[in-house]
Amino acid sequence: MQQSPIVEIKNVAFGYDRARPVLRDVTLAIAPGSVIGIMGQSGCGKTTLLRIIAAQFLPTKGSAQVLGEATSQLDREGLYRMRRKMGMLFQFGALFTDMSVYDNVAFPLREHTALPEDLIHDLVMLKLQAVGLRGARELMPAELSGGMARRVALARSIALDPQLILYDEPFTGLDPISFGVIVRLIRELNDSLGATSIIVTHDVQEALGVVDYVYFMAAGKIIAQGKPDEIRQSREPFVRQFVNGARDGPVPFHYPAPDYAAEFELAGA
Amino acid sequence: MSLAQLREHARGRLERLGNGVTSQVWRLGFASRFLFYMVVHSGTALRRFRLTMAEIYFAGVLSLIIILVSGLFVGMVLALQGYETLQRFGASESLGVLVALSLVRELGPVVAGLLFASRAGSAITAEIGLMKATEQISAMEMMAVDPIARVVAPRFWGGVISMPILAALFSAMGIFGGYLVGVQLIGVDAGAFWSQMQAAVDLRNDIMNGVLKSVVFGIAVTWIAVFEGYDAIPTAEGVSRATTRTVVTSSLAILALDFVLTALMFTGGKSP
Numbered sequence: 001m002q003q004s005p006i007v008e009i010k011n012v013a014f015g016y017d018r019a020r021p022v023l024r025d026v027t028l029a030i031a032p033g034s035v036i037g038i039m040g041q042s043g044c045g046k047t048t049l050l051r052i053i054a055a056q057f058l059p060t061k062g063s064a065q066v067l068g069e070a071t072s073q074l075d076r077e078g079l080y081r082m083r084r085k086m087g088m089l090f091q092f093g094a095l096f097t098d099m100s101v102y103d104n105v106a107f108p109l110r111e112h113t114a115l116p117e118d119l120i121h122d123l124v125m126l127k128l129q130a131v132g133l134r135g136a137r138e139l140m141p142a143e144l145s146g147g148m149a150r151r152v153a154l155a156r157s158i159a160l161d162p163q164l165i166l167y168d169e170p171f172t173g174l175d176p177i178s179f180g181v182i183v184r185l186i187r188e189l190n191d192s193l194g195a196t197s198i199i200v201t202h203d204v205q206e207a208l209g210v211v212d213y214v215y216f217m218a219a220g221k222i223i224a225q226g227k228p229d230e231i232r233q234s235r236e237p238f239v240r241q242f243v244n245g246a247r248d249g250p251v252p253f254h255y256p257a258p259d260y261a262a263e264f265e266l267a268g269a
Numbered sequence: 270m271s272l273a274q275l276r277e278h279a280r281g282r283l284e285r286l287g288n289g290v291t292s293q294v295w296r297l298g299f300a301s302r303f304l305f306y307m308v309v310h311s312g313t314a315l316r317r318f319r320l321t322m323a324e325i326y327f328a329g330v331l332s333l334i335i336i337l338v339s340g341l342f343v344g345m346v347l348a349l350q351g352y353e354t355l356q357r358f359g360a361s362e363s364l365g366v367l368v369a370l371s372l373v374r375e376l377g378p379v380v381a382g383l384l385f386a387s388r389a390g391s392a393i394t395a396e397i398g399l400m401k402a403t404e405q406i407s408a409m410e411m412m413a414v415d416p417i418a419r420v421v422a423p424r425f426w427g428g429v430i431s432m433p434i435l436a437a438l439f440s441a442m443g444i445f446g447g448y449l450v451g452v453q454l455i456g457v458d459a460g461a462f463w464s465q466m467q468a469a470v471d472l473r474n475d476i477m478n479g480v481l482k483s484v485v486f487g488i489a490v491t492w493i494a495v496f497e498g499y500d501a502i503p504t505a506e507g508v509s510r511a512t513t514r515t516v517v518t519s520s521l522a523i524l525a526l527d528f529v530l531t532a533l534m535f536t537g538g539k540s541p
Contacts (some may be wrong), residue, residue, distance in 0.1 A: 056411075084413045087411075094408035111414045112414075113386070255510070
């Protein structure tokens with residue numbers, strides 16, 4: 001893959017306040033056309049990294065180059081210009097609850113294009129067809145199941161045919177069928193749109209089946225990376241614990257707590 | 270407690286006080302910048318006026334029932350109480366003046382403002398706060414749509430436009446209530462009721478000043494409501510607190526602004 005990367009993160013550090021850095025020295029480069037997984041425990045900084053890529057946050061150190069633009073140098077206009085080439089699927093879909101499924105998918109088209117309504121109709125139907133929900137156009141978000149809402153949100157995020165699609169925990173709370181549907185859709189849409197996808201998730205086994213390359217994060221750093229097979233065979237203790245879902249390992253089962261005996265006053269017993 | 274402990278304790282309190290004050294001042298500054306940004310980015314709300322119309326319906330039309338019913342009852346009570354006092358001085362004919370001036374100058378804008386804050390202001394805060402909590406605001410940002418221009422500004426203008434109309438309707442309904450009780454029930458002469466009112470109520474000094482008040486209240490309430498919603502902590506508790514703050518802050522703002530405006534408008538001028 002000799003093409004120039006679509007996302008290039010160099011030595012990025014970030015913290016919401018000085019005392020607690022969330023990311024420390026993260027470097028990665030993502031080639032166009034691939035599906036990338038960013039995995040790790042809750043709170044390891046993977047969602048923050050996604051938000052750095054989406055330019056919702058700016059790195060406190062290092063640089064983020066996304067779709068050919070340095071995010072820290074963009075003004076509001078530039079930021080919005082970049083985001084028009086980007087789609088993002090939020091954890092629970094984030095559909096607009098006061099609009100129908102149809103209007104949700106039509107929203108970006110209506111906001112950013114001056115297309116006539118009948119053309120918008122056709123485009124919305126194509127996107128809904130791609131996620132299998134053409135028949136649900138009249139429904140309101142409150143009437144959808146979790147999996148359906150996620151699919152509608154996916155249709156909405158690809159409405160403008162983005163070059164880069166970001167997925168923030170797309171599998172959370174889905175039943176196995178919906179899960180399988182979303183996993184397949186991510187791959188199909190990526191390949192048919194010629195886009196690049198970045199999936200942030202902790203559902204390791206399932207995600208390993210769909211991604212081309214994985215970055216493993218812990219405590220704000222990338223601790224392992226490679227193709228799915230390499231990750232499955234990794235000897236890194238943290239990755240092994242994570243991939244196998246072991247209860248104890250480098251990540252302890254217990255949150256740091258005072259001594260057990262002292263807490264229950266068992267010392268004398 | 271030793272002297273050193275006492276000093277430490279006092280310093281801690283002083284620090285907290287200082288922190289509290291600076292954070293409030295900071296918040297006010299942030300709210301002012303927010304207002305400025307919102308007004309500058311109102312192009313979408315005004316160009317696509319349909320968006321603002323929807324909010325006028327939401328904040329204005331849906332508040333009509335409570336405004337009209339309250340106005341009617343306030344006017345009826347004013348007539349009852351006013352007649353009690355006026356007839357002692359043989360001035361019961363001036364009942365129309367009393368009812369109309371009280372409503373147009375004070376009660377219309379103030380009571381309608383308070384009702385508007387609790388009915389529409391709280392709803393605006395809760396809606397924007399929940400949109401934030403469910404990431405709808407972030408989603409909009411990620412679609413390169415400015416949520417302040419698309420979501421906040423139409424709500425702001427919807428409220429600002431609705432409020433004076435609601436206050437005017439409140440006053441009109443109140444005067445009708447006063448007429449019902451004063452003329453129909455108590456038997457004050459209808460001719461005197463209306464003609465004295467017409468003679469004593471001045472378009473510029475009374476009605477326009479009242480309208481001006483309601484415009485100011487409308488701006489204050491809606492500004493507080495949209496800001497609190499946008500600034501809410503995106504959790505159930507955060508949104509509920511923001512909603513409460515909207516009602517409390519905007520009610521106090523109305524009362525304080527009313528005092529200032531009344532002092533500026535009605536002192537030193539001619540008496541009716």
